Amino acid sequence: MISLTIDGHKVEALEGSSILEAAREHGIEIPTLCFHEALEPYGSCRLCVVELETPRGPRLVASCVYPAEEGAVVETNSEMVQASRRMTAELLLAAAPHAKAIQELAVRMGVQEPRVSLSDNDCILCGLCVRACAEIVGANAISLVHRGFSKEVSPPFEIGSNACIGCTTCVFICPTGAIKLEDVLGTRSVHDWASDFQARACKICGDHYLAPEFPAELNESLAEE
Amino acid sequence: METIRTAEGLEEYRESLVARREPDKPRVSVCCGTGCRVYGSMKVIDAFRKELGSRGLDQEMGVVSTGCHGFCEKGPVVVLKPSGVFYQRVGVEDVPEIVAETMVNGAVIDRLTYTDPATDKKIVYERDVPFYQKQKRLVLDLNGDIDPTNIEDYIVFNGYAALSKALLQMKPEEVIEEVVHSGLRGRGGAGFPAGVKWRLCREAKGDVKYIICNADEGDPGAYMDRSIMEGNPHRVLEGMIIGAWAIGAHQGYVYIRNEYPLAVENLRIAIEQAEEYGFLGHNILGSGFDFSIQIRPGSGAFVCGEETALMASIEDRIGEPRPRPPYPAVSGLWGKPTNINNVETWANVPLIIDRGAEWYSVIGTDKSKGTKIFSVVGNINNTGLVEVPMGATLWEIIYDIGGGIPGGKECKAVQLGGPSGGCIPSAHFDVPIDYESLQELGSMMGSGGMVVCDENTCMVEFARFFMDFVQQESCGKCVPCRLGTRAMLEVLTRITQGEGREGDIEYLLELGGQIKESSLCGLGQTAPNPVLSTIRYFRDEYEAHILDRCCPSHACKPLIQYSIDVEKCTGCGRCLRKCPAEAISGAKKEPHVIDREKCIKCGTCLELCKFDAVVVE
């Protein structure tokens, strides 16, 4: 077990935990956006930053990826941390002004109007959809393409993906609802990315619930084990 | 060529090579680095070979094709050995005369010698050229003497002696101790003690370890590493092999940007030759130690100079940096302990092992040992590569070595560290250069790119240029860098277009500070530096742009006007004829006029006017 101090409280954590995990174990809340328990931490949104004491002065680190170390002294809500989160929220609002989750985040962080206007794109590049498609589903149908400000989530050639199985995990995991699912008379389209899938309809209520490719893929991977 | 398998074998071979060479044999050393090649040095060297051949002198006189000599402003550079006569701007047409007059008769050709602009005196010998005199060329010492594609040249000059000593007379821990003791700090920019890093990697758990040479050299304006690799690739390899021995790695990679084709080629040849001679591969020098090196060309991404992005690239992924810890020394390439060092760092290692840490630690300052190579570029008379001991001042580099500013203009500032660094105004040029002093000034050592800005450089536009660069090169993974630098760029662009607003400077400072603290990797963490340092030292320029809608350096197009001085204009009509916007009018021999509505400020008239009559304000 590792001992560290978070917000003045002495805390014990398992070897290999991140600061975020150690904090959450003890009921200390740290906001996140690109973090998900089922996925490898990514460290891109920077919302989860915390202040770490170092010999060269305090430093901000992303708690989702920074390891809990013996003797570490961490502040999860200092002025330095709040200022950073406020800036992150302001920038996200400037880039995704109509995404409800971002609007709510901005309010929580005390951001009114962003001082710049960067784009109007519900996708905030947290990467959850891509990572889920790779790590959980294993389809690798989408990825992050291009670079920098032009970076976006896309299937190969920005057309569609033969690897997509229509499981809609990406739709589900997206924090801002940027991935749209269209279900028209049983034909399911995931955000213009995949060829249309014919979803099965529930015999009782008539709702469409599953594209047959998904269980087919599951059966295949289960058979391999 | 039989593989060398013992220390004695190496020394015997070296002696046999030295014996075969005549140190007094007249030869001409022609710089064939990338810069001089553009000037036509390959044709010059061909001309020398032909001329000597046709005169039947090709046996008694030699021609050596070398790497970059460093005095790039004066290329093609030609040095005659052993006399040391130095000729600059040599053309194909000069070759027969050089052979006949200087090589055969020993006479000096005045028009080809270097004239020191400070004294107006002709300087005949390389050793007397001020550009070289004030330097301490240790890492670049052989660049004017050896053919980089011929390993024998390197061996003649004591090459691979350090490797022999390290592998056959020292234990790995002793090698690390020596490097720690020398005080060598990483030359890539961060200045982390190299020996300490090596030790961390050696102590890391695992049998499989890697060595990487970071030859990505992405800072625009920096070409020190290119010249080391073009001119003396074996020294880099030797350093890497010694490092691999010390750390316990058996595979190394040189990650080199693809924009350096000559360096890639010379490195490739060097690796082949080193393998042939037994300095790479199995059982090196009979020590039982195996080590191989592979070249991995970059694919055009500045961010891949960052060590974790570099490793991602080798792993066939996109160049997205990873959070640290874990540090590469513990978990790097494919999760294995990896030691990454810059080209110049590796090149220092054989010197340290050969001559000793004591010798090395005497050079430089208290905390920064050894020499540093700078590429001095921009508005400077003597553009080129300068190697000085740590502690030299910017004044010495810019004036004593660099020859000052063209046109007799004032030097406004110097930018060090590329897009990660800050500018230093002339008021601080007497500060001795070392890692700490530069950081205190708001700049950094960086990889060595030193861009000189004269009085006509607009520092706001300069900062905007760097932010534009960062935006092009950001990997886009984290919010502060991807979106924050975009925001900073938008504000800077507005300011340079005359649309700055009150509060812009404060916003840039606040945002810049946050981006530095919150970004995932070094690129984002240092991206605001050029902006923050120009605001620190040149705030008045920012204020002039924002409050007065004026660019004091007359550079930002929307804020300047072109006009013709009627006193000076002779009405020759050159500008009128060439103006792409047809904005100039006037009768022959009468002063001409620029129509501001039509003027696109392209600068053609300014370039063409022989009477200095075009005014920009």
Add this chain to the structure above:
Amino acid sequence: MKSQPRYDVSEIGELLWNGEDGDRSLMAVLEEIQARYRYLPEDALILVSERLGVPLSQTYSVATFYNAFSLEPKGRHVVNVCMGTACNVRGSRKVLERIRDKLGIQPGQTTEDGEFTLETVNCLGACALGPIVVVDGTYSGQMNGSKADALIREVMSESEGS
């Protein structure tokens, strides 16, 4: 119209194995394809992904991330303007603007007739000669607006002639 080497699927297989043990690195293969065809054809990316066992999405990610790769065929002539810091303080922006206006395209684009592609590069490491323009691998140094004009005119007339 565009005289690109004709892309032949069977050649890609040869590139992939080239007599080496084990699989080649994805990026090394992409670099060779780029060098041979001056772009990365869609089919080539699909084939390379299959043969190397790399998800197509990852291959496409890599192909779009790095400057060295191009998904569109480049023009017969590539005009590269160095925009590094040293060249910048010596006036490379003006050079780029002049060339841009002369060719009628923005950096990153290719002319309609497929003859010219205009690109910028962030430092070639030959700073003493700045500003630098490279046309099809041939370097021209100490450029200014007028020289750039003349250079492009020369290249355009040569291209028409051929």
